[in-house]
Amino acid sequence: xxxxxxxxxxxxxxxxxxxxxxxxxxxxxxxxxxxxxxxxxxxxxxxxxxxxxxxxxxxxxxxxxxxxxxxxxxxxxxxxxxxxxxxxxxxxxxxxxxxxxxxxxxxxxxxxxxxxxxxxxxxxxxxxxxxxxxxxxxxxxxxxxxxxxxxxxxxxxxxxxxxxxxxxxxxxxxxxxxxxxxxxxxxxxxxxxxxxxxxxxxxxxxxxxxxxxxxxxxxxxxxxxxxxxxxxxxxxxxxxxxxxxxxxxxxxxxxxxxxxxxxxxxxxxxxxxxxxxxxxxxxxxxxxxxxxxxxxx
Amino acid sequence: xxxxxxxxxxxxxxxxxxxxxxxxxxxxxxxxxxxxxxxxxxxxxxxxxxxxxxxxxxxxxxxxxxxxxxxxxxxxxxxxxxxxxxxxxxxxxxxxxxxxxxxxxxxxxxxxxxxxxxxxxxxxxxxxxxxxxxxxxxxxxxxxxxxxxxxxxxxxxxxxxxxxxxxxxxxxxxxxxxxxxxxxxxxxxxxxxxxxxxxxxxxxxxxxxxxxxxxxxxxxxxxxxxxxxxxxxxxxxxxxxxxxxxxxxxxxxxxxxxxxxxxxxxxxxxxxxxxxxxxxxxxxxxxxxxxxxxxxxxxxxxxxxxxxx
Numbered sequence: 071x072x073x074x075x076x077x078x079x080x081x082x083x084x085x086x087x088x089x090x091x092x093x094x095x096x097x098x099x100x101x102x103x104x105x106x107x108x109x110x111x112x113x114x115x116x117x118x119x120x121x122x123x124x125x126x127x128x129x130x131x132x133x134x135x136x137x138x139x140x141x142x143x144x145x146x147x148x149x150x151x152x153x154x155x156x157x158x159x160x161x162x163x164x165x166x167x168x169x170x171x172x173x174x175x176x177x178x179x180x181x182x183x184x185x186x187x188x189x190x191x192x193x194x195x196x197x198x199x200x201x202x203x204x205x206x207x208x209x210x211x212x213x214x215x216x217x218x219x220x221x222x223x224x225x226x227x228x229x230x231x232x233x234x235x236x237x238x239x240x241x242x243x244x245x246x247x248x249x250x251x252x253x254x255x256x257x258x259x260x261x262x263x264x265x266x267x268x269x270x271x272x273x274x275x276x277x278x279x280x281x282x283x284x285x286x287x288x289x290x291x292x293x294x295x296x297x298x299x300x301x302x303x304x305x306x307x308x309x310x311x312x313x314x315x316x317x318x319x320x321x322x323x324x325x326x327x328x329x330x331x332x333x334x335x336x337x338x339x340x341x342x343x344x345x346x347x348x349x350x351x352x353x354x355x356x357x358x359x360x361x362x363x364x365x366x367x
Numbered sequence: 368x369x370x371x372x373x374x375x376x377x378x379x380x381x382x383x384x385x386x387x388x389x390x391x392x393x394x395x396x397x398x399x400x401x402x403x404x405x406x407x408x409x410x411x412x413x414x415x416x417x418x419x420x421x422x423x424x425x426x427x428x429x430x431x432x433x434x435x436x437x438x439x440x441x442x443x444x445x446x447x448x449x450x451x452x453x454x455x456x457x458x459x460x461x462x463x464x465x466x467x468x469x470x471x472x473x474x475x476x477x478x479x480x481x482x483x484x485x486x487x488x489x490x491x492x493x494x495x496x497x498x499x500x501x502x503x504x505x506x507x508x509x510x511x512x513x514x515x516x517x518x519x520x521x522x523x524x525x526x527x528x529x530x531x532x533x534x535x536x537x538x539x540x541x542x543x544x545x546x547x548x549x550x551x552x553x554x555x556x557x558x559x560x561x562x563x564x565x566x567x568x569x570x571x572x573x574x575x576x577x578x579x580x581x582x583x584x585x586x587x588x589x590x591x592x593x594x595x596x597x598x599x600x601x602x603x604x605x606x607x608x609x610x611x612x613x614x615x616x617x618x619x620x621x622x623x624x625x626x627x628x629x630x631x632x633x634x635x636x637x638x639x640x641x642x643x644x645x646x647x648x649x650x651x652x653x654x655x656x657x658x659x660x661x662x663x664x665x666x667x668x669x670x671x672x673x674x675x676x
Contacts, residue, residue, distance in 0.1 A: 198461050205432070206459040209451050215422045216456050219429020219437075222414065226390075227433065246452070249422035 098141065099306035104363065105172055106136035106305070110332060111359050112168035116184040116191070118352045123184060123193070124344045126330040128165040130269040130302070131236060134325055137308040138234055139169040153231050154220050156205045158213025159238035159267060160194040161344075163203075167191050170202050211244025213237065214264060218254045221262040221320075235264045240272030243281050248293075254320045255294025262320040263312065264295075267302060269329040273343050286324055295322045302327035333362050368530040371501075371561065372469045374508035375526055376401025379438065380408055382516045387412070389516050392427040392439040394420050400440035400469045400526075420445055421452045428462035436463060436516060442475075443468025443484030443525055450490050458494040463519040466491075467526065471501065471561060472611030472640075473653060474529040479646035484525070489616025491523040492589060498543065499589040501525040503564035504533045507587060510541040527562040529649060534565050534585065544592040546599065552580035555605040555667055560586050560618050563609045563658065570663035581607075581667050586618060593625050600626045605634045605670045609663055614639035638666050 109132050117123035138155060139145075146152035157166055164184060170176040183189040190200040194208030205220075207213045217235035224231055241247060254262055266286070270277050277283060290297045296316035300307050302325030315321035330338040336358050339345045347355060383389040383405060390412040397403040397415075406413040414430070416423035420441055427437040439446070446468045447453065457464045471484040491499050498520055502508040508526075515522055534549045541547075549564060550571050559567040564585045571581050584599055600606050606626050608619040619637040626635055640656050653659040657666065 196459060198459065205429075206455060208459075209455050212421070212425055212452055212456050215425020215452075216429040216432070216460070216462075218422070219426035219431075220433050221429070222426065223430045223433030223435055226411070226435075246419075246421040246425070249416075249419035250425065253416055253419070253422055253426070 095306060095309070099309065100366070102136050102140050102305040104366070105140045106133050107333070107359055107362050108172045109136060109165065109168040111356060112171050112181060113164040114347070114352060114355055114359075116164050116167065116181050118347065119182045120184040120186070121346065123164050124161040125164075125338060125347060126271070126342045126344065127159065127162045127238070127269070129331050129338060130327040130329045131159070131162050131267040132165045132168070133303045133305060134236060134265055134267060134308060134327070135165045135169050137305055137312065139173060141309060142312050143234065144231070151229065151231065154204050154217070154233040156207070156213040156217040156220075156233065156235040157195055158207055158217075158235055159210065159241050160207035160213070162236075162238075162267070163193075163195045166195065166203075175202055210238070210241040211246040214247055214250035217262060217264070218250050218259055221254075221259050224261055225259070230261070232261050232263055235262070237264060237266050238272070239266055239268045239270065239277050239283060240280070242266065242283055242286070251290065251293045251295065258294070258319040260318055260320070263315055264320065264322040266322065266324050267327055268324050269327040269341075271329045271341060271343055290322050295320050297322055297324070299324045299326065301325075303331060332358055368532055369505060370527055370530050371504075371508045372401045372526040372528060374502070374505045375467070375512055375524070376404055378509045378512040380404045382513055383409060383412070386436070386516050388434060388436050390414065390430055390435045390437045392416060392423050392430070392437050394418060394423045394439070394441040394445070396441050399442070400467060402438070402440050421449045424449055424452045424464070424466070425456050427464045428456040428460055431463040432460070436465065436519070438465045438467050438515075440467035440469065442470045442482055443487040444470070444482055447484070447487040447490045447523070454494060457521050458497060461496055461521065463521060465515050465522045465524055467524045469526045470528045471525045472527065473644055473656065473658070474527060474562060474611070474649045476649040476652060477646050480644040483644050485613045485640055485644055486616065487523070487525060488589075488612050488618065492616060492621065494521070497521045497523055499523045499525065501561035501587055503561055503585050503587055504531055504535055506533060506535045506537060506539050507541055510539075511587070514541065514543070525561060529562055531562060532565050534568055541587065543588050544590060545595055546584045546586040546591060548582060548599070549585050550581070550583035552582040554579070554581070554603060555607060555671060556582040556584060556599055556603040557607045557609055557663065557667065558584045558586050558618065558622055559609045561611065563611050566653075566658065566660050567609055567663055569660035570667065573660055573664040574667060577668060579668060579671060586622070589618075589621055591621055591625070596622060596625045597629060600633055601629055601631070603633055606636070607667055607670060608637045608639070609658065610637075610639045611658060612639060614641050634670065636666065636670055638663060
């Protein structure tokens with residue numbers, strides 16, 4: 071058949087290649103979306119069975135973690151190479167555990183052990199109990215500093231890899247976060263990507279009411295970082311923005327998200343920070359997510 | 368005579384020539400903490416974080432996780448003041464960071480309590496995987512620095528500002544957790560740490576004229592070996608703990624948990640700083656808090672005098 075095709079001109083060739091790439095990218099984005107929906111089912115089951123955990127905060131960053139875990143990150147069994155993931159907003163760790171389970175790194179049987187005595191799945195990430203956690207976090211504001219140290223070490227070792235750090239927006243009220251932004255920007259630390267899960271909520275209410283971050287992108291640019299903004303639930307856009315990052319200096323992505331987001335038209339518990347879904351709310355969420363999966367997203 | 372921070376600065380450079388995984392994380396105090404020679408010789412292994420200790424502790428933890436052995440240095444009071452950061456990114460991460468806290472105790476003098484490392488031991492002792500090290504002289508500082516460069520565990524190295532004489536013979540071998548008798552005596556044993564060790568030895572010299580010969584023990588690392596403390600304390604009727612630190616949470620608490628559990632327990636007394644401290648010349652402060660040689664000697668004599676015979 072190939073021989074029968076007329077020879078395409080340069081413009082057509084480019085368009086065809088672009089369309090093909092778009093198809094592959096679209097297929098990949100759809101695959102990541104499905105895996106992220108499965109993560110939502112797993113993390114809600116974990117929190118429901120534990121009777122405790124931050125569902126809203128986990129759901130707001132599930133898509134970000136999905137893109138990192140199922141697409142961007144090179145995580146090898148030997149943790150001395152490959153990429154690093156620091157979950158500075160450690161209370162969202164059910165989203166990370168869920169990604170590990172969906173990806174087959176953790177046995178699915180452990181889904182019922184979140185926050186249980188002697189569990190590897192501590193309420194906040196603890197690397198002394200679970201090697202699949204790169205950095206122990208929980209008290210907010212500390213993860214970015216460790217990510218900076220790891221990126222510096224990798225530069226010194228000559229290793230080409232990326233250290234990702236996921237922060238909350240409320241967390242950016244902590245002074246140490248700005249010490250780390252200041253340091254990494256001033257020293258142009260390469261191989262470092264911070265992602266701010268900008269869901270606008272924190273424990274006592276809205277970030278805008280409690281202590282607004284005002285002009286976050288401008289502040290971060292002034293600290294010497296490459297800054298991008300994206301819809302934090304758009305898997306394709308997240309991939310694009312991660313690929314566009316600056317390789318020679320630190321990059322930060324402000325991901326606009328919705329706390330408690332289940333899917334395109336559904337939010338759990340009105341976007342609450344740490345409320346627990348009732349049995350009925352949990353069942354309705356599961357039904358919704360399973361319907362999404364049946365519809366192929 | 369030199370200070371443990373001076374000996375540390377010299378030792379670190381020499382040891383770093385042999386071990387290229389040794390790095391330094393600084394918080395704008397390279398001159399005061401004596402890491403400046405390291406910076407000059409190994410600029411690529413020196414990370415200047417500025418006046419931002421919390422970030423420096425996190426950066427050090429990240430470097431440690433990647434196989435380096437970071438020494439993050441500041442005044443002990445400033446460094447351990449970032450307790451939540453040390454607890455989580457060093458302790459709960461089991462990150463092999465060496466926290467170097469200088470200017471231990473009252474010796475910072477006229478700068479006063481906002482700079483005095485008087486509660487650092489209490490804080491660091493609460494972290495179950497963090498070892499505490501405080502050398503008493505040059506021999507011990509060298510050995511501890513070499514030990515810390517090759518070890519991988521999270522550690523706190525407590526260093527002094529004041530000049531100290533040697534209390535150990537050249538053949539001394541530092542062993543983690545094992546207290547060392549620097550003066551053998553009878554009846555009363557004085558446990559000391561770091562800068563108070565030579566002062567306790569001087570007190571023992573003064574007491575000789577009064578016919579009193581206390582044993583003086585250097586407890587240079589914590590947690591301390593229980594059996595060694597039981598053996599040393601058990602051989603005496605009185606125990607005095609002398610520390611250049613707040614009276615609560617430091618060496619006295621560490622040793623008290625052992626000594627007070629002995630079946631035939633000796634009398635137990637503590638000479639330490641009972642308040643926030645204050646500004647003043649170091650010698651005046653040590654005199655005020657009875658942590659100078661006459662103060663220690665008087666306390667030992669009083670302990671023996673009050674003791675039931």
